[in-house]
Amino acid sequence: MVKRVTLDDIAQSVGVSKTLVSLVLNGKGQQYGISKQTCDRVVAAAMELDYRPNQAARSLRTGKTGTIGLLVSDISNVFYAQLARIFEDLATAKGYNVFICSTDENVVKERRLATMLSSRQVDGLVVSTSERDAEWLMAVRDGGTPLVLIDRHLGPDALDAVVAANRGGGAMLARHLLEQGFTRPLVLGLSTSHISSVAERIEGFVEEFKRERIACTLRNIGFNTLQYDVGNLLANLQTLSVIPDCLFAVNNNLATAVLSTFRAKGIKNFKKMGLVCFDDLPYFSIIKPTITAVEQPVGEMCNLAFDLLQQQIDGSRVKASSNIFELPVKLNIRESTQKKSKNK
Amino acid sequence: MVKRVTLDDIAQSVGVSKTLVSLVLNGKGQQYGISKQTCDRVVAAAMELDYRPNQAARSLRTGKTGTIGLLVSDISNVFYAQLARIFEDLATAKGYNVFICSTDENVVKERRLATMLSSRQVDGLVVSTSERDAEWLMAVRDGGTPLVLIDRHLGPDALDAVVAANRGGGAMLARHLLEQGFTRPLVLGLSTSHISSVAERIEGFVEEFKRERIACTLRNIGFNTLQYDVGNLLANLQTLSVIPDCLFAVNNNLATAVLSTFRAKGIKNFKKMGLVCFDDLPYFSIIKPTITAVEQPVGEMCNLAFDLLQQQIDGSRVKASSNIFELPVKLNIRESTQKKSKNK
DNA sequence: CTGAAAGCGCTTACAG
DNA sequence: CTGAAAGCGCTTACAG
Numbered sequence: 001m002v003k004r005v006t007l008d009d010i011a012q013s014v015g016v017s018k019t020l021v022s023l024v025l026n027g028k029g030q031q032y033g034i035s036k037q038t039c040d041r042v043v044a045a046a047m048e049l050d051y052r053p054n055q056a057a058r059s060l061r062t063g064k065t066g067t068i069g070l071l072v073s074d075i076s077n078v079f080y081a082q083l084a085r086i087f088e089d090l091a092t093a094k095g096y097n098v099f100i101c102s103t104d105e106n107v108v109k110e111r112r113l114a115t116m117l118s119s120r121q122v123d124g125l126v127v128s129t130s131e132r133d134a135e136w137l138m139a140v141r142d143g144g145t146p147l148v149l150i151d152r153h154l155g156p157d158a159l160d161a162v163v164a165a166n167r168g169g170g171a172m173l174a175r176h177l178l179e180q181g182f183t184r185p186l187v188l189g190l191s192t193s194h195i196s197s198v199a200e201r202i203e204g205f206v207e208e209f210k211r212e213r214i215a216c217t218l219r220n221i222g223f224n225t226l227q228y229d230v231g232n233l234l235a236n237l238q239t240l241s242v243i244p245d246c247l248f249a250v251n252n253n254l255a256t257a258v259l260s261t262f263r264a265k266g267i268k269n270f271k272k273m274g275l276v277c278f279d280d281l282p283y284f285s286i287i288k289p290t291i292t293a294v295e296q297p298v299g300e301m302c303n304l305a306f307d308l309l310q311q312q313i314d315g316s317r318v319k320a321s322s323n324i325f326e327l328p329v330k331l332n333i334r335e336s337t338q339k340k341s342k343n344k
Numbered sequence: 345m346v347k348r349v350t351l352d353d354i355a356q357s358v359g360v361s362k363t364l365v366s367l368v369l370n371g372k373g374q375q376y377g378i379s380k381q382t383c384d385r386v387v388a389a390a391m392e393l394d395y396r397p398n399q400a401a402r403s404l405r406t407g408k409t410g411t412i413g414l415l416v417s418d419i420s421n422v423f424y425a426q427l428a429r430i431f432e433d434l435a436t437a438k439g440y441n442v443f444i445c446s447t448d449e450n451v452v453k454e455r456r457l458a459t460m461l462s463s464r465q466v467d468g469l470v471v472s473t474s475e476r477d478a479e480w481l482m483a484v485r486d487g488g489t490p491l492v493l494i495d496r497h498l499g500p501d502a503l504d505a506v507v508a509a510n511r512g513g514g515a516m517l518a519r520h521l522l523e524q525g526f527t528r529p530l531v532l533g534l535s536t537s538h539i540s541s542v543a544e545r546i547e548g549f550v551e552e553f554k555r556e557r558i559a560c561t562l563r564n565i566g567f568n569t570l571q572y573d574v575g576n577l578l579a580n581l582q583t584l585s586v587i588p589d590c591l592f593a594v595n596n597n598l599a600t601a602v603l604s605t606f607r608a609k610g611i612k613n614f615k616k617m618g619l620v621c622f623d624d625l626p627y628f629s630i631i632k633p634t635i636t637a638v639e640q641p642v643g644e645m646c647n648l649a650f651d652l653l654q655q656q657i658d659g660s661r662v663k664a665s666s667n668i669f670e671l672p673v674k675l676n677i678r679e680s681t682q683k684k685s686k687n688k
Numbered sequence: 689c690t691g692a693a694a695g696c697g698c699t700t701a702c703a704g
Numbered sequence: 705c706t707g708a709a710a711g712c713g714c715t716t717a718c719a720g
Contacts, residue, residue, distance in 0.1 A: 004488060006713060017691045022715060033689055050487075052463040056403035057713035060696045065400060067443075067464075074429065075444075081425035085418065088446060097460060099411075100419075100444045102432060116441060119396040120411075143394075144348060259630045283627040286603045350697060361707045366699060377705055401697035404712045 005049045014038075014045045021046075025053070059121060068309070069099045069117035071110060071127040072151075076102075079252060079279055079296070080128070083150070086302040087126065094310075096123070105130045105192050105223055118145045124309040126150050132194050134158030146312035150305045152196045156322045160312070162305040166197045166278075169294040169329040170204025170248075173276045176292065176331060177246050178212055181339050182274045185209060186237075186244035188230065188254045189220045201250050201278050217242055221254060230257035235265065246274030246337070252281050255291065275336040289335035297327045349393045358382075358389045365390075369397070403465060412653070413443045413461035415454060415471040416495075420446075423596060423623055423640070424472070427494070430646040431470065438654075440467070449474045449536050449567055462489045468653040470494050476538050478502030490656035494649045496540045500666045504656070506649040510541045510622070513638040513673040514548025514592075517620045520636065520675060521590050522556060525683050526618045529553060530581075530588035532574065532598045533564045545594050545622050561586055565598060574601040579609065590618030590681070596625050599635065619680040633679035641671045 007025075011018040021042050023032050029039040045051075059065040068091050072080040084100050091098045099117055103110040107130050114137070117125060124146040131137060134154035141147040141159065153161035177185060187205060190198050206216045217240055221229045237243055249255035255277035262270045277284070277293040284291035304325055311317035351369075355362040365386050367376050373383040389395075403409040412435050416424040428444050435442045443461055447454040451474050458481070461469060468490040475481060478498035485491040485503065497505035521529060531549060534542050550560045561584055565573045581587055593599035599621035606614045621628070621637040628635035648669055655661035 004713095007715095008713080018714085019691060019693095019716080020689090023690095026715080035689070038689085052459065054404070054713050055464045056400050056409060057696090058715075059400035060398070060404050060698085060713080061715050063696080069441075075419070075432065076422075076425045076429035078420075078422065078425070081420045081422070084444070085420035085446060088419065088444070092445070092457075097413075097443045097445070097464065099441045100428070100432070101436070101441070102429060113436075115396065120399045120441060256626060256630070260626075263630050263632075263634075281627075282600060282604075283625075283631065286600070286607050287627065287631050288607075290607075348697095351699095352697080362698085363700080363707060363709095364705090367706095370699080379705070382705085398697050401712090402699075404697080404714085405699050407712080 004054065005051045006054070007051075009049060010042065010045045010051055013049065014041050016042070025051075063121070064123055065121045066096050067099060067120065067122045068096050069101065069114070069120075069122045069125045069127075071101050071103055071113055071117075071125065071129075073105045073128060073130065074102045075100055077253065078281055079298070083298050083302060086299055087306065090302060090306045103128075103130060105195075107131055111136060114140055118143065124148075124313055126305055126309060128152055129154065130192065130195060141312075146309055148305050148308045148312065150301060153324045154196070156324050158323070160308045160317075160323045160325075162301050162308065162325045162327065163197065164296040164301065165326050165329050166200035167204035168326075169278055169296075169331075170201040170206075171208045172329070172331045173248060173278065173292070173294060174205045174208030176333060176337060177248075177274060177276060178209070178214075180274065180337050182246040182337070183214055184242050184245045185214070185216045185248055186240070186246070187216050187218045187248045187250070188233075188258065189218055189250050190254070191220050191222045193220055198250055205248055215242075216248075217244060221257075226253055227257045227260065230254065231261045231264070234258065234261045234270075245272065246276070249275070249277040252277060252279035255279070255281075255284075255293075259287065259291075272339075274339070280332055284332075285334065289338075292334045292337040293332050295330045295332055297329060300327050348398065349395045350398070351395075353393060354386065354389050354395055357393065358385050360386070369395075407465070408467055409465045410440050411443060411464065411466045412440050413445065413458070413464075413466045413469045413471075415445050415447055415457055415461075415469065415473075417449045417472060417474065418446045419444055421597065422625055423642070427642050427646060430643055431650065434646060434650045447472075447474060449539075451475055455480060458484055462487065468492075468657055470649055470653060472496055473498065474536065474539065485656075490653055492649050492652045492656065494645060497668045498540070500668050502667070504652045504661075504667045504669075506645050506652065506669045506671065507541065508640040508645065509670050509673050510544035511548035512670075513622055513640075513675075514545040514550075515552045516673070516675045517592060517622065517636070517638060518549045518552030520677060520681060521592075521618060521620060522553070522558075524618065524681050526590040526681070527558055528586050528589045529558070529560045529592055530584070530590070531560050531562045531592045531594070532577075532602070533562055533594050534598070535564050535566045537564055542594055549592055559586075560592075561588060565601075570597055571601045571604065574598065575605045575608070578602065578605045578614075589616065590620070593619070593621040596621060596623035599623070599625075599628075599637075603631065603635075616683075618683070624676055628676075629678065633682075636678045636681040637676050639674040639676055641673060644671050 007018040007021050011021045024039050024042040088098055101113045126148055128151040149159050149161035153163050189202050209216050280293040280295040284293050351362040351365050354365045368383050368386040432442055445457045470492055472495040493503050493505035497507050533546050553560050624637040624639040628637050
């Protein structure tokens, strides 16, 4: 193992104290009135020796690590991969590096990861939580780790949270289906139904149909048996008391499971079935028919979440009346909701 | 800001030295013959006070941080998102947390990120590099940061590298196209043509056609203007000296750009065009026609890369004759390569 | 303008 | 069985 270059090495090579070197390298040369010449020699030596400060030492001293933890349910899910990328760019631009962790919607995993990261002294945590209430995470925050929720909230008086207009988006999809003449919706929800985003998407959707005195059929799909459950459900539609004429997939994975089931069973039987999805994917505008979907404002969500975190970190965050920030979504109307025939 | 619990706090609360507390908490109680009773009291106090060791301090002392850096070109690219997820699971299981960073195939960014991470004293680096040669990265490794390449190598005598059988996969696709009667291939490559994976996929493909005395047309697509370039190219196929009857997309983004161009221009004109892709995506088996693709052994690649890194970390890595490890790929034959009609 | 010294919270010989 | 002490590499009052 090679010995790394330290402040002392530079100090010796230049013939000054390491105090001076530290000051200069941290850009405080001016402020402390260190002569331009000395500064230059120090900087030159640092370059020469390829000095890179030991972050662990610096962190120990300053209490800051320049790291952020991002907890999502699954980094390989397209939505979170996109979110992670945007967040990474924001963070890197400010000199942070980010730990990205997947929780699989599992509170135990989530807590273990949060604990690990807070033990690593991350300067902040952004989490798409699977918790049912805010208690545990509030303790983390109150223990000194700035924390903001993303994509899901835990109530208006708890933690700062940045979410999409889930209820509104659900309603948009419902209204659009109604306008197209669909009257027998089947909602594909998730077994993790306590998660605010999932719950609100469904509520918004169901309420809108209710106004027209139409009741939605709801089926919750297992998070880990998604493809299997969806396949089963779609194969047995005739057993439902109301045979649906359209489907609402509550997230992108569900829509993909639906489409791949359609594919496997021969798409013809489903020609007339409307389909909408909460989450937009690149391939939704490639496939035939193209899929009507709600697009989330991922960029804006990341921006705001990062802002809030920054504010918590530097202590400038002022309490607002509500700390849930809801950002508008966009409805992308495509072919999957064009009614082919007026079937009673 | 809340004061965090330290070893000293525990020591005082139990009435022993912090040496003892440290020993016990690190599971060396037995080894140092500390009485069971004392151990229990220490552990109880640690629980009670919710003690979490300050990693920065520990790292400073031990030189280990328990962190790994993963550099890929873009975490929002499905292939890397998947790779990152698998790698994360392996790392987390061993108590590591991983920094995931995107380089955008940009060497400058890549070097900046690698420098940041090595300054954070990561225990190791796994990188899907955009470098043209191994020099710079070898310096990093020789500077004390264990490092293994993934997905791309930099020559057989340089750095440990785990890659897919890119040349072999390219050849498989070519052979399959030939068997299906395609004779005028257009290869969609990338402007980053120095990258080993891209180069080898194309070489393997081209060589196979060459055996049949067929020359491939090759066009390199800009990494940042992908959709635009592909659109342009496909709109002007008639200007090529040989009008192609099949396309080879060298990675998944290219294939998606092709499909979305087909879609935009009305897929009918392209009905007879064969299409193959290096990289498989979930939607390839949903879309119509389904897409023939080569599937990479992501799981195995991650496993091996992690293993090699671990070996470098604990110093047990022995030099092999070559340090490029090539893992077999799988050809998934689907509808996009079924010739509809024998056109001359 | 510059340096000696303390201290961040750990781990680990060393001494008893 | 247990504790005092050194030291990892920084930053930052403090003193001159």
